Amino acid sequence: MKIGLALRELHRSEADLHHELLQIADRHRVDHEIYHVAQDLAAWSRDHLRRIAEQAERYGEHLDPDARGENGLVARLWDKSSELMGRSSEAELLMLRDLRGVYLKASGVFVDWELIAQAAQGVRDTELVDVAQSCMGETQRQTAWANGKLKESATQALVS
Template sequence: MNGITLTLRALHHGEQHLAKELLAAAERHRTEHEVHHVATDLARWSAEHVERITDTADHYDLELNEAPPTSHSGFVSMLREKVAETVGRRPEPGLLLLRDLRELHLAAAENSLHWEMLAQTAQAAKDQRLLSLASACHPQTLRQMRWTNTMIKNLCPQVLSSL
């Protein structure tokens, strides 16, 4: 195993994790429509990244499972939705949302660092396949970070001053 395969494995795991956490946050904050819809869309980006990483990893003799989460279903999803509706706009859900946004931001930032590492390695090795992968996916990861950061900036004063 070399540095490229280690980085691809880290990205694969990180993007799967981010997709799962974005979907969980979307379900947990279903009553916050912007959060629900945008987080669901951003999870699709991470799921697409997982697919692209999996396809690219094959070229480097690295076998990765492609199964990114697609949605939460069943009883857990229904339970989260009912809890979100019941809790409504109390301060505690605001704190939970801030915590979720912070965790999402940190996960996206970790992925961003790995994308940057992959891009730098690809440039040094003149590996167009890796450079193309990083160039396609990293900007979306940066947008995920900007969204979480903007949401935190907008919600933080309101939530923290209402405690």
């Protein structure tokens, strides 16, 4: 039985995505839609982390149900750089890079959820199946958001 291990890996990748979303929000405060929506999407990941930790207990894994906050020094430094970058076209390239990062990380989390859902069906853990299906839906929306933003921003960023 390696479901605990898989949940641990999922927890790691979801925490990573959560961090990435908060970071993109902070780096792109002057791109207001990114700033606000990324925080909403980070809240979804925060909720997922709690649910993963809850499920993992039954598989003998003790994972942190609370996501790490991002109000430290690093975040404040980014905040400053965001203001400095506000008037520069380089900011758009940085944004593409960051959105690409969210897209890849969210895709990774999605795959991890798929693995959990498959395993949970194998052991007939219907509770875990339900959790996986509900969370995967939101992970997919996180991916679609990053993808949509990339498509919307790429032309202006790359041709101007």
